[in-house]
Amino acid sequence: MQSVGELLELAKSVASQAGDRLLSFTEEQRRYVHSRDHAKEIKALADSILEQDILRALAPCGLPILSEESGFIAGQRPTSLRFIVDPLDGTFNFVKDLGPSAVCIALWQQDTPVFGVIHSLWDRELVWGGPDLGAYAGDRPISVSSTPRAAEASLCTGFPVRFNLNDDSMRRFKALVSPYAKVRMLGSAAISLLQVARGRADAYSEQNIMLWDVAAGLAIVQGAGGMCSFQKTSLEWSYDVFASNPYLADPQES
16 A cells, blocks of 8 residues: 555645646636535536545556545555545635635545645645644745733634524534634635634634534644534534644534
8 A cells, every 4th residue: 555655746736737727727617506405505517526526546556536416435455544535625715716615635544634735826836744744835834823811812703504593503613602702704614724824823723613614624734733523513523623833722522
């Protein structure tokens, strides 16, 4: 089997190619429809096109793959490693030209991030890293912020498609955001986590966010010196996630 370093170089190459292809998409390739299962979710042609490209490139490795569009795909050999792929995070932003979006490929060992690779269409830059690798934008090291208190910090968050907007959830959301000086919603979990890894934002949290949305970003935040916690919810592949610099406490643990 290929080494982690070889798998990382493959993921970087595949993500870069997918990002470059996205930038050349026509209006027709930006078509989308609303999901039958989740009225707030859209399905875009771009996601399907890119996913097939990415899966085809990763398949020869023989590793299992978890992907947003195709779900879990078994590997060709027993292993605790798996790729986690989001061909286009921030789909609505992309098709509407509204905000940031990204191509995401991660490698995890069971429930532990090994590395993440994100091609940010916003910055037109490849960002990658992992707990034992450091974190880099291109070849430049990046690191999380040193903001010591939530009252001085910024939080990136959002309302995922599967987030339940009932009174109890909104009370918990208010408790989450209230301690922070600034709150931002970027429309892409991957880009939000990149902002934490770059030190531009201080923390990120979302509830009921899907693993493929955050798998690469969590690895990069850890590589940039940040801390992450993620807990499974009752929905398959869904997690409650918190990531920040080392000084800000996870509200779920306080």
